[in-house]
Amino acid sequence: MSEKRKQIIEAAAKSFSLFGYKATTMDQVAKMANVGKGTIYTFFKSKEELLEEIVSSIISEIKREADVAIDQRLSFNENVQRALQRIFTFRKEHELTIKLLQEVRDIGTPAVRDVMKRLDREMIAYVREKIEEAMTKGEIRSCDAELTAFLMFKMYIALNVDWEKEHEPLSQQKIAELFHLYLLKGLSR
Amino acid sequence: MSEKRKQIIEAAAKSFSLFGYKATTMDQVAKMANVGKGTIYTFFKSKEELLEEIVSSIISEIKREADVAIDQRLSFNENVQRALQRIFTFRKEHELTIKLLQEVRDIGTPAVRDVMKRLDREMIAYVREKIEEAMTKGEIRSCDAELTAFLMFKMYIALNVDWEKEHEPLSQQKIAELFHLYLLKGLSR
DNA sequence: ATTTTGACTAAATGAACATTTTGGTCATTT
DNA sequence: AAATGACCAAAATGTTCATTTAGTCAAAAT
Missing domain, CATH: 1.10.357.10 (Tetracycline Repressor, domain 2)
Known part of the structure; x- marks a missing residue:
């Protein structure tokens, strides 16, 4: 699996468990994952799909x-x-x-x-x-x-x-x- | 038990089951019970107590x-x-x-x-x-x-x-x- | 060519304020 | 003495508007 994809999942999981789903912004996730926000959307079609994956x-x-x-x-x-x-x-x-x-x-x-x-x-x-x-x-x-x-x-x-x-x-x-x-x-x- | 008290309880019960607790106003209950609003408060100290009684x-x-x-x-x-x-x-x-x-x-x-x-x-x-x-x-x-x-x-x-x-x-x-x-x-x- | 990016947009959110509604009181009437 | 409804403070609701945010895409980087 792509290295970036892994970073994104890890960052999102961390942010979700720290601040919750609603309070986590995609900018936040991008920053934590050291990735451009657009990159997230090449792997997941929405914030919700990212949650589902996790x-x-x-x-x-x-x-x-x-x-x-x-x-x-x-x-x-x-x-x-x-x-x-x-x-x-x-x-x-x-x-x-x-x-x-x-x-x-x-x-x-x-x-x-x-x-x-x-x-x-x-x-x-x-x-x-x-x-x-x-x-x-x-x-x-x-x-x-x-x-x-x-x-x-x-x-x-x-x-x-x-x-x-x-x-x-x-x-x-x-x-x-x-x-x-x-x-x-x-x-x- | 006072007749008025009975009317009030009956009216409130009817209104609660028709419109719910929140959507029921005390004016509404008073009107349905054919009673002045103040009368309700001689029997019940609040809307909540009326619900509790019912x-x-x-x-x-x-x-x-x-x-x-x-x-x-x-x-x-x-x-x-x-x-x-x-x-x-x-x-x-x-x-x-x-x-x-x-x-x-x-x-x-x-x-x-x-x-x-x-x-x-x-x-x-x-x-x-x-x-x-x-x-x-x-x-x-x-x-x-x-x-x-x-x-x-x-x-x-x-x-x-x-x-x-x-x-x-x-x-x-x-x-x-x-x-x-x-x-x-x-x-x- | 392919991947990555962040400025951009349309929609959602929420802060601030105005308006209305409503629970509860009490001076007056019955 | 009991009942009432006008009245009031407080809460709910509606409205406006600036900010935030999910998602896009043309351009940059690889």
Whole structure:
């Protein structure tokens, strides 16, 4: 890949995570990347496409990390748990995702809202794949994979994000226990 | 209770559900209630308190309806299910809650946001009571009642509200099945 | 020839100001 | 004693205008 393209992505990612999407200007990005503004537009057709590209690579990165957390020797329950934990730890600790989620909450920039929705959709699709694999292997009983992935994801959001709004945060240990107790018991055979 | 007070509440409830909280003026309410504007302030110290009063009575109404849905001869699982179903059916069909939830989504009026949050909290508290009762009676095994009520409520929101944003709505029948399959299996003894 | 650039433009933004609306009060009426 | 609506301060809304910014393109650099 072109060296300039890399510089642009790096500069934009840095600026987005520092100031947010809306507050980042293309002049800013050009300056940080040591590139003329026009050059950006030879690689990306708009500011929005630049954001999409960056979020796409975040999605890949999260999937890669979740994959690493999975250990074929462990059960499906263990693994789906570990994968979700990685996904949400990333979300909680990654500068850029933090900033972008803040921006959606505080000013609701439409482009950012859309792109974070896609991130959620892709995470659900990832979990869905794992569920389908486990079903094929007969590790879990048959179920609607999309619906199950959706519920697992929503439950993790509830435990990791929503609960903290009005209570003491739950430890990852506790979340794992609850997830197991409430969601997995019904699924395992 | 004073006749005028009743007229005011009725007029305000009607106007809120017709035009929303923000778009309703106190002059409007006074006119609809056939009352001088000053009279409103002998019963309510602000527009916000008027809203709070109305939402409080909605909360009572929902609890009453949920109570009616509960049948002591049925199991805890059946009953918590039926109660939650009533709560969400109300939420979906009651003009005023629909309008207020729209207003929070579309313009985020702070007073309305706060009051709808309270409604959610009170519904969780209601479910929590039912869980504590069942625990006392030994109908279900011991658990953190607040956390369990919270998860049940979040799961119902996921199934009733969030799922429909990107998929075909689920029937109440299907929701009941899923709730049973995923959440209750792990709780029953 | 191809890539890179930054001055340029049309549109968006927001600061500053004028105008209107509205929540809440209170002297007066009933 | 209860009810009212004219009144007021403050907030919301509309308007204007200068500034900013996403995106373009003719020219410069390679």
